[in-house]
Amino acid sequence: MTYIIETMKFPVDNFLGMLLYVVLFMLTAALLVGVPLHYLPYQIPYAVKNAAIGTAVFIGIFIWWLLIF
DSSP: OHHHHHHHHSTTTOHHHHHHHHHHHHHHHHHHHHHHHHTOSSOOOHHHHHHHHHHHHHHHHHHHHHHHO
């Protein structure tokens, strides 16, 4: 666990830190969009839900790219 915390301090310097940050960004984006879509009272087609979550993950990766580099 100490190694993971050390790699998260300087994510640009090592690949593991960059990977952990992108996974963190993707999970956050998917949860922020996926949870509200799951609990909406009306039915949304499965393809629309997947497209919304995919778009949110792509935007999360893009923001990560801008922050890292």
